[in-house]
Amino acid sequence: MRIDQVALLPTYVAAATAVLALLVDLLVPGRRGAVIGATAFGLAATAATAIGVGLGLGDAGRRTAFCFGPDQCSLVSDPAAAAVGAAFAVLALGALALSVPLLRTGEVPVGEYCFLLACSLTGAVVLGGARDLITLIVALETLTLPLYLLVGIRRGAATGASAAVTFFVVSVVSTAVALLGAGLVYTATGGLHLADIAHAGASAPELRPLLKVGMVLLLAGLAFKVAAVPAHAWAPTTYDGAPLPVAAYLSTASKLGGVVALLLVGVVAGGPVLATSGLTLAVLAVLSMTVGNLVALRQRRMVRLLAWSSVAQAGYLLAPLGALLASGGRTPDAIGLVVAATVAYALFYVVLEFAAFAAVVAARGSTDGGDITDYRGLARRSPWVAAVLVIALTGLAGLPPGLAGLFAKVAVVRALLGGDAAWLAVVVALNAVIGLAYYVRVVATLFAAPAAAPLPPDSAAPASVGAQVRVGWPVGVAVGVAAVVAVLLGFAPQGVLELAAFFR
Incomplete structure (x- = not known):
């Protein structure tokens, strides 16, 4: 077995960050700031290490670990894996920044919180370079398992416990389906490495019926991570019951992890059964965007609206990949183009979704997103926060000034038309409307006049409505950076597509 330790450096740094958080919490009791600072340093170091390894790959273009042959490596470090690891580390750092006010209040145990966040990042870093089914599923579960506890970690919050249980139960069922699919794929091909699965499926046509069933189950199980229909019902309850910074990380990191896993399984391993893989993803895409948008129309709470919106966004993410694969894949260049469009849309979505949650935290605090009516007049009370929320929401809708979302929708529709999937492009357009x-x-609502304040009982003084929430400078930095990145991405769509080309 061949192991390149340099390829494992980002994983080592992420795991060391988790241990560091616990040690600082143990050795410096009562100093929450020390634990937060040490964790922030570790998360930044993870991002820097991933980027450094990616830039230092040299002419070879990749490093490998746990290899039994040229194409039988469990872990690969290449530019795509480095970009995935850095993106997850930045998301974790942003979630930590949004969590600072919550951690300072003592509602959440800071050591355990930072430890679980770093553990989740460790799985995410491994996921980007996973090249066999065992590594992929274990990495994805390592990304997800700490989130069960983070959702319900707030002391005395019954909604958090309920949200955590809902998340856990649905996740267990989805993981069982994915493992059943992986078992059938292994039975049909005799291999676990993605390259071996693709080769075995191509060389043994008589095994394809069993391989098709396994791929459908595997993809359906992985769809849970992106909150795609039918594994979507957990998202509204979980997002609304979790602390808002955890919901921000869950809605972005879990979605990005699911996209990476679906790309690896659907494209790399599913080559011999592209049509089956693609048809599964296309059906999931249509159901997700339609159900998500229709149910979002009836929502009255802000976080639940963002949750159902994320279900619809999952459909937009899966649409181009599903359409092209369902048509048989055509050429490697065509597949690469659609994969790049999918990754680019995922990047646009992650930035805009995180910006939306960051603005909600700045407007409402870290514990409850409130009703949509609570945001009446926000543009007058906090114009900068309202501006960020407007950019994020219009971007998710595909309207200016959120140009990032506009170009993302254009990229998806162009990929669908290029793959001769005009019917799916029409579905995407209708759902966007x-x-x-x-x-x-x-x-x-942000620009509407504030509602009149009701008189509180036994008092002649009006209650404060929409009072300014005091947040620390880390939240302000997170909101500002998310807004700036969202705006810059909107003016550089071609650069994002070129970056996403690493995943071809």
Whole structure:
């Protein structure tokens, strides 16, 4: 077995960050700031290490670990894996910044919180370079398992416990389905490495029926991570019951992890059964975007609206990949183009979704997103926070000034038309129009006049409505950086597509 320790450096740094958080919490009791600072340093070091390894690959273009042959490596470090690891580390750092006010109040045990966040990052870093089914599923579960505890970690919050249980139960069922699919794939091909699965499926046509069933189950199980229908019902309850910084990380990191896993399984391993893999993803895409948008129209709470919106966004993410694969894949260049469009849309979505949650934290605090009506007049009370929320929501809707979302929608539709999937492009366009209704409704609420304050019982003084929430400078930095990145991405769509080309 051949192991390149340099390829494992980002994983080592992420795991060391988790241990560091526990040690600092143990050795410096009562100093929450020390634990937060040490964890932030470790998360930044993980991002820097991933980028450094990616830039230092040299002419070879990749490093490998746990190899039994030229194409039988369990872990690969290449530019795509480095980019994935750095993206996850930045998301974790942003979630930690949003969590600072919550951690300072003592509602959440800071050592355990930082430890679990770093553990989740460790799985995410491994996921980007996973090249066999065992490594991929273990990495994905390592990314997800700490989130069960983070969702319900707030002391005395019954909604958090309920959300955590819902998340756990649905996740267990989805993981069982994915493992059943992986078992059938292994039975049909006799291999666990993605390259071996693709080769065995191509050389043994008589095994394809069993391989097709296994791939469908595996993809359906992995769809849970992106909150795609039918494994979507956990998202609204979990997002609304979790602390808002945890919901921000869950809605972005879990979605990105699911996209990476679906790309690896659907494209790399599923080569011989591209049509079956693609048809499965296309059906999931249509159901997700339609159900997500229609249910979002009836939401009254902000976080639940963002949750159902994320279900619809999962459909947009899966649409181009599913359409092209369902048509048989055509050429490697065509597949590469669609994969790049999918990754680019995932990047746009992650930035805009995180910006939306960051603005909600700045407007409402870290514990409860409140009703949509609570945001009436936010543009007058906190114009900068309202501006960030407007950019994020219009971007998710595909409207200016959120140009990032506009170009993301254009990239998806262009990929669908290029793959001769005009019918799916029409579905995407219709759902985008439906989505405008609830996004524009929220934006209009931000600029509406504040509602009159009701008189509290036994008092003649009016209650404060929409009072300014005091947040620390880390939240302000996270909101500002997310907004700046969202705006810059909107003006550099071609650069994002070129970056996403690493995943071809």
